[in-house]
Amino acid sequence: MGHLDETFAAPAILQEVKPAVLPRAVLVQNNRSFGWITDKVCSLIEGKTPAWWWVCFGVACFVASFTVAGITYLVSTGVGVWGHANPVNWAWDIVNFVFWIGIGHAGTLISAILCLLRQKWRTSINRAAEAMTIFAVVCAGIFPVFHVGRVWFAWYLFPIPNSNVIWQNFRSPLEWDVFAVSTYGTVSVLFWYVGLIPDLAVLRDRFYGAGNKLRSFLYGLFALGWRGSNRHWSNYEMAYLILAGISTPLVLSVHTIVSFDFAVSLLPGWHTTIFPPYFVAGAIFSGFGMVMTLMLPLRAIYHLEDLITQYHIDCMCKITLATGTIVGYAYAMEFFIAWYGANPNEGFAFINRAFGHYAWAYWIMITCNVITPQFFWFRKVRENTTLVWVLSIFVNVGMWFERFVIIVTSLARDFLPSSWGYYSPSIVEIFTFFGTFGVFSVLFLLFIRFLPIMPMAELKAVTAQADPHAGHDHH
Amino acid sequence: MSRYIMVIDTKRCVGCMDCVVACKTENHVPEGFTRDWITETVHGRFPTTNLEIRTERCNHCANPPCVHCCPTGASHVHARGGVVLVTPEKCIGCKACLAACPYDARFVHPKGYADKCTFCIHRVENGLDPACVSVCPTRCMHFGDADDPQSGVSRLLAARPHHPLLPEAGTQPRIYYLT
Numbered sequence: 001m002g003h004l005d006e007t008f009a010a011p012a013i014l015q016e017v018k019p020a021v022l023p024r025a026v027l028v029q030n031n032r033s034f035g036w037i038t039d040k041v042c043s044l045i046e047g048k049t050p051a052w053w054w055v056c057f058g059v060a061c062f063v064a065s066f067t068v069a070g071i072t073y074l075v076s077t078g079v080g081v082w083g084h085a086n087p088v089n090w091a092w093d094i095v096n097f098v099f100w101i102g103i104g105h106a107g108t109l110i111s112a113i114l115c116l117l118r119q120k121w122r123t124s125i126n127r128a129a130e131a132m133t134i135f136a137v138v139c140a141g142i143f144p145v146f147h148v149g150r151v152w153f154a155w156y157l158f159p160i161p162n163s164n165v166i167w168q169n170f171r172s173p174l175e176w177d178v179f180a181v182s183t184y185g186t187v188s189v190l191f192w193y194v195g196l197i198p199d200l201a202v203l204r205d206r207f208y209g210a211g212n213k214l215r216s217f218l219y220g221l222f223a224l225g226w227r228g229s230n231r232h233w234s235n236y237e238m239a240y241l242i243l244a245g246i247s248t249p250l251v252l253s254v255h256t257i258v259s260f261d262f263a264v265s266l267l268p269g270w271h272t273t274i275f276p277p278y279f280v281a282g283a284i285f286s287g288f289g290m291v292m293t294l295m296l297p298l299r300a301i302y303h304l305e306d307l308i309t310q311y312h313i314d315c316m317c318k319i320t321l322a323t324g325t326i327v328g329y330a331y332a333m334e335f336f337i338a339w340y341g342a343n344p345n346e347g348f349a350f351i352n353r354a355f356g357h358y359a360w361a362y363w364i365m366i367t368c369n370v371i372t373p374q375f376f377w378f379r380k381v382r383e384n385t386t387l388v389w390v391l392s393i394f395v396n397v398g399m400w401f402e403r404f405v406i407i408v409t410s411l412a413r414d415f416l417p418s419s420w421g422y423y424s425p426s427i428v429e430i431f432t433f434f435g436t437f438g439v440f441s442v443l444f445l446l447f448i449r450f451l452p453i454m455p456m457a458e459l460k461a462v463t464a465q466a467d468p469h470a471g472h473d474h475h
Numbered sequence: 476m477s478r479y480i481m482v483i484d485t486k487r488c489v490g491c492m493d494c495v496v497a498c499k500t501e502n503h504v505p506e507g508f509t510r511d512w513i514t515e516t517v518h519g520r521f522p523t524t525n526l527e528i529r530t531e532r533c534n535h536c537a538n539p540p541c542v543h544c545c546p547t548g549a550s551h552v553h554a555r556g557g558v559v560l561v562t563p564e565k566c567i568g569c570k571a572c573l574a575a576c577p578y579d580a581r582f583v584h585p586k587g588y589a590d591k592c593t594f595c596i597h598r599v600e601n602g603l604d605p606a607c608v609s610v611c612p613t614r615c616m617h618f619g620d621a622d623d624p625q626s627g628v629s630r631l632l633a634a635r636p637h638h639p640l641l642p643e644a645g646t647q648p649r650i651y652y653l654t
Contacts, residue, residue, distance in 0.1 A: 150568040157547065
């Protein structure tokens, strides 16, 4: 031992400086046992379906029907039922697409990037955030598919050998979108599913023990024969790590490529190199906004305070603050670039945003995206869960308006004053967008009712019991 | 190789819209849409002002952003004269070209595809002028091959000051306005 003590002795400088010992945050409070965690997470699925769930599900289905009705009317009548007209031919459809894709950013960021960075606080929120990502991508996918107006030809976007002499144009950013979004969606689903496998096996065994053969069979089917052996865990860890590695560049690429839809065009207000980092930061910002909007009510309803602690909320608030500040910087830098570039069209585009016909939208965006996150500097705000939830909704609203401001104001006041116009959405567009919140909610409600909303094994790994030193501070 | 261009004499154009009507008739442009239109722009400051009347349409750019952004290749450059065309059967209606065009020269046809001026390529291939050019009562519109130095359009450009629309956009438009 004496030899070991000498080898691992702290550097002399530390003994001189005597740095403060920072306690590690407790990620599962009240020293909960492994069994308690399993019971808690599984009880959300095993228990009787609560009345509030049925009410929410009914409302969500009703709201989702608006999207179904809106799209049916669109396809049967024609794309003219939307409020598009020259010069604004991309409007709510693309705004909503970018909005939902942005929300779908946080899940994979939490799962992949925070996993590689060994941020253990991710464990309480990663499963729900991944589910949110997938459902947001589903909602996002609705808009580009149906905005094309000839949805029956949308498959021309895929490089499928056919007899129609279609050769996709790989210079087109829309073609890049097809690959970026579909790859992101596929990998996100895979990542989510791989993480679910051990938990599905737990549910299989518990339902089998409870005599519910049907649910045991269904969970067992998707658990892929998981037995929890060392070999299974080893393969699982490796698969998870590989998927985290694949997903990490996708987190950055998907919104970068979405931003290219605008950045590679000539239009003043779109034609700017700042878009990729600005869009990625904005997407993480809006994604965390939505994670908080969803997780904080769940935490209260399901009494998950021991698993989603104040430390988790703190971390999410700080990421929201950081990304919100980057977004605010990007807004300011856009003005600087427009002025420094000395292009009168570009300069006008930004002055018009702030003081033109759509100034109301611009200032809503600034208020929600720049001012709102600054409240997260204050510990008292971060500790007030209700206030954090309200602020997270402001973030969501602000990020929708950001996309509206970028897309609509630039098109409405483009190069030639003779073709300027003012866009207002039609009732069909409003209903279709509103309905996507229903689609999202239906999917999320099904998720929280039938799948474990937290990764049980990962949660157990961050408890004090899982620490091999078991709280003893020896080397 | 030929390179079709249009030269429009703004000093002769009176904004009568015959070109607009001729185009709609010739090309069966649906109600509520036009492939060409008239724009009036006032230049200068009182009392030395002048009014420029222009007939505008797709500029059939040599560097066409609509073609670059089309995901299916429906928007393309025709081998004859470099005319920018849309193949309706290939167009999925994504409207990327509408957003990309700095001249707002395109619209969505009620059948769902992007539509715009074709320089009446069906007439040109038969040795005729585009419909708009052929009906202009003041003969302010000229169509021809810029690669032929003896063509009317080449001689007009050599003889008169002219400007394209939005040269700063970098699209290399091929409609020139004589001033």
